[in-house]
Each structure stands twice: as structure tokens, then as C-alpha cells.
Amino acid sequence: MDFSIGELSKATGVKVPTIRYYEKEGLIEAPIRTEGNQRRYQERDLDRLRFLKHCRDLGLPMEAIRELIDLSLHPDQPCSNANRIAADQLQAIRARIAHLKKLEKELARISASCTGEHPAADCNILKAFGDHDLCLSDHK
Amino acid sequence: MDFSIGELSKATGVKVPTIRYYEKEGLIEAPIRTEGNQRRYQERDLDRLRFLKHCRDLGLPMEAIRELIDLSLHPDQPCSNANRIAADQLQAIRARIAHLKKLEKELARISASCTGEHPAADCNILKAFGDHDLCLSDHK
DNA sequence: GTAATCCCTATAGCGGCTAGAGGTTCAAGA
DNA sequence: TCTTGAACCTCTAGCCGCTATAGGGATTAC
Ligand SMILES: [Zn+2]
Ligand SMILES: [Zn+2]
Ligand SMILES: [Zn+2]
Ligand SMILES: [Zn+2]
Numbered sequence: 001m002d003f004s005i006g007e008l009s010k011a012t013g014v015k016v017p018t019i020r021y022y023e024k025e026g027l028i029e030a031p032i033r034t035e036g037n038q039r040r041y042q043e044r045d046l047d048r049l050r051f052l053k054h055c056r057d058l059g060l061p062m063e064a065i066r067e068l069i070d071l072s073l074h075p076d077q078p079c080s081n082a083n084r085i086a087a088d089q090l091q092a093i094r095a096r097i098a099h100l101k102k103l104e105k106e107l108a109r110i111s112a113s114c115t116g117e118h119p120a121a122d123c124n125i126l127k128a129f130g131d132h133d134l135c136l137s138d139h140k
Numbered sequence: 141m142d143f144s145i146g147e148l149s150k151a152t153g154v155k156v157p158t159i160r161y162y163e164k165e166g167l168i169e170a171p172i173r174t175e176g177n178q179r180r181y182q183e184r185d186l187d188r189l190r191f192l193k194h195c196r197d198l199g200l201p202m203e204a205i206r207e208l209i210d211l212s213l214h215p216d217q218p219c220s221n222a223n224r225i226a227a228d229q230l231q232a233i234r235a236r237i238a239h240l241k242k243l244e245k246e247l248a249r250i251s252a253s254c255t256g257e258h259p260a261a262d263c264n265i266l267k268a269f270g271d272h273d274l275c276l277s278d279h280k
Numbered sequence: 281g282t283a284a285t286c287c288c289t290a291t292a293g294c295g296g297c298t299a300g301a302g303g304t305t306c307a308a309g310a
Numbered sequence: 311t312c313t314t315g316a317a318c319c320t321c322t323a324g325c326c327g328c329t330a331t332a333g334g335g336a337t338t339a340c
Contacts, residue, residue: 004306006317016318017298025296036305038318051270057280058250058269059243062296068269075261082265083256090247093240100237103199107230110198116223121215125222129198129208130191140197144337146286156287158328165327176336178287202327 002032002040012049019049027052027066060089102139109136142172142180152189159189167192167206200229242279249276 009016022028028048031039048069055065064085071081113124120126128134149156162168168188171179188209195205204225211221253264260266268274 004317015298018296020320021297034305034318036318037320038305047270050272054272055269056296057272058246059240060269068266071260072266072270075259077260078256079254079258079260079263079265080256082260082263082269083251083254086247086251086265086269090244090251093244093247097237097240097244100199100233100240104230104233104237106198107226107233111223111226111230114219114223116218116220118219119215120211120217120219120222123219123222125219125226126208126212129195129200129222129226130187130212132190132194132197144287155329157330160288161328174287174336176287177289178336196327 002042003046005039005041008041008046008049011046012053014049014053022049022052025062027062027069058089059093060085064089099140102137105137106135106139142182143186145179145181148181148186148189151186152193154189154193162189162192165202167202167209198229199233200225204229239280242277245277246275246279 003011005016005019008014009019014022019028023030028045031041031045034040051069051072052065055068060068067081067085071077071079110125110128113128116125143151145156145159148154149159154162159168163170168185171181171185174180191209191212192205195208200208207221207225211217211219250265250268253268256265
């Protein structure tokens with residue numbers, strides 16, 4: 001019927017201290033308590049936490065998740081905010097990929113420039129790490 | 141001849157508080173001071189900070205940079221550590237790219253699933269954010 | 281001499297948790 | 311019914327790599 005925090009944790013994959021942290025941050029509602037002050041959750045808390053977890057797994061920042069939760073609590077409002085949040089997140093992810101690809105190129109070059117078998121004084125890797133002029137791109 | 145911390149900052153693109161933070165962390169050496177207790181840097185500090193900055197721009201964690209600095213201070217040691225650090229970082233970057241690409245796919249799908257022009261109750265984006273079963277991959 | 285601009289230390293905060301200390305409650309087995 | 315031991319509670323501090331104050335002192339250009 002109702003879950004302890006540990007059961008909720010197992011059901012969602014969210015760690016117990018993290019669940020308490022989300023409660024403190026107002027991202028999930030404070031559940032009812034037993035006489036001994038332990039939390040007891042209902043089905044809807046499970047739904048909410050799964051939603052939250054999935055959003056986190058998609059890389060959304062807490063602030064965006066907060067807005068999405070607000071929106072789902074007001075189902076008659078237009079969904080334009082959800083649309084914007086998804087688009088923003090997609091753009092942010094693409095920007096990060098682009099950046100990391102630049103790093104990948106440079107690091108592949110640097111890593112291949114030495115086999116790791118001579119004194120540090122002559123090491124091309126150390127030289128490459130120290131001198132951005134040897135790089136092919138700006139990588140930020 | 142010697143630089144103030146602000147001049148060092150301008151020359152390297154590292155912000156003034158960040159330079160002080162690096163000093164506190166032992167990543168750069170504490171420079172000499174004026175009679176009025178202000179830091180004055182030399183050419184070699186500039187080199188060191190540039191090295192550090194470039195490593196950070198390549199995404200290396202501080203711990204790895206610490207090892208690289210140690211290594212460059214012992215130029216007769218073998219460079220195998222530098223080699224390992226570069227390879228590890230390359231691998232880490234590739235893993236992050238792979239992960240982000242999964243997110244990109246899911247978010248592109250989610251973002252395209254709604255134009256943002258109806259009530260939240262019917263919004264496919266909100267549904268997709270709430271239900272991982274609709275996803276195409278595991279994205280962790 | 282004075283004003284503008286730098287510089288100093290120290291502390292707290294960011295995001296998003298995670299770990300620990302020190303104590304209480306619950307549930308299953310004897 | 312009692313006992314154990316796992317799970318729970320609150321509170322605080324720590325993680326990374328900075329960044330942003332606050333409240334002062336030093337330097338420099340005019
Ligand atoms: Zn080498
Ligand atoms: Zn570079
Ligand atoms: Zn919609
Ligand atoms: Zn998913």
C-alpha cells in the first residue's frame with residue numbers, strides 16, 4: 001500500500017539520501033509519516049520520483065525540472081514551456097558534444113605523439129599539454 | 141620584469157581568484173611579495189600557469205595536472221605517466237561523447253514530438269519526460 | 281596629495297548530490 | 311512477547327573547481 005524510503009529508492013534507482021535531498025529542495029512532496037517519524041510514500045510519489053529521475057537521466061538541470069513539475073500540476077496551461085525546455089536542453093547537449101569532439105581530436109593527436117618510453121624532458125605529450133600553439137583548433 | 145596578479149591574469153586568461161586558488165592548492169608556487177604584501181610573478185610562473193590553463197582547457201582533472209607538473213619537474217623520469225594520463229583522458233572524453241549522443245537522440249525525438257501549442261495535459265513532451273519506456277536507448 | 285584602480289584575506293556559495301556520526305524505529309524470528 | 315539487526319531519522323560536512331561577496335590596504339597616475 002505504501003512504501004518506506006528504502007523501497008521507494010529500490011523502485012526508482014534514486015538513492016535514499018538523494019530522495020531526502022529532493023524533498024528538502026521541494027522537488028517532491030513531504031510524505032506522511034509513521035508514528036515513529038518515518039516517511040511513507042504513495043503511488044503518486046513513485047510517479048513523481050520516476051519523472052524526476054528520468055529528467056535527470058536526460059541531463060536536465062533541477063531548475064528546468066522544477067518548471068516541468070509545475071506545468072504538470074497545472075494541466076490546463078499551454079505546454080510552450082515544456083517545448084522550450086526540451087529545445088534548450090537539446091541545444092545545450094549539442095554544444096557540449098561539439099566541444100568534446102574538439103577535445104577528442106586534440107587528445108587523440110597528443111596521445112599518439114608519444115609511446116611513453118623516454119625521459120620526460122623529451123616527451124611530446126608534455127610539450128603538447130604545455131603549448132596550445134601546437135593544437136589544431138581552439139577547443140574553447 | 142615581474143607581473144602583478146592582474147597582469148598574469150590578463151596574460152593567461154585565468155581569473156585572479158582562480159590564480160590564488162591554484163596557489164592555495166599547490167598547483168603554482170607562491171610568488172615573492174612586495175613590501176605591501178602583493179604578489180609579484182616571474183616568467184616561469186607565466187609558463188606554469190599557461191601549462192595549467194591549457195590542461196584545464198583540455199578537460200584534465202586537477203589530480204592529473206598535479207602529476208604532470210610533478211613529472212615536468214623531474215625531467216629524467218620516464219614519461220609513461222604522461223602517456224597514461226593522455227590515454228585515460230581520451231577514453232573519458234570518448235565515453236562522455238557516446239553518452240551525450242544517446243541523450244541527443246532522445247531529446248531530438250522528444251523535442252520534435254510537440255509544437256508547444258496545446259494544454260499541458262496532452263503534451264507529448266511531458267509524457268516522454270515522464271516515461272523512459274518511450275525511449276529508444278538506455279541513456280544510462 | 282588625492283583619487284582611481286588595483287590588490288589583500290577570509291568566508292560563503294554554486295550544483296547535485298554523498299558520506300558520516302549518533303541516535304531511533306520497525307519487522308521478522310525465537 | 312522479547313530480541314535482534316536492518317532500516318530509518320536528523321544534522322553536518324565534504325566533493326570539484328571555481329566565483330562572489332565583504333571589508334579593508336597598496337600602488338600608481340595625475
Ligand atoms: Zn613521452
Ligand atoms: Zn590547445
Ligand atoms: Zn506539448
Ligand atoms: Zn529514457
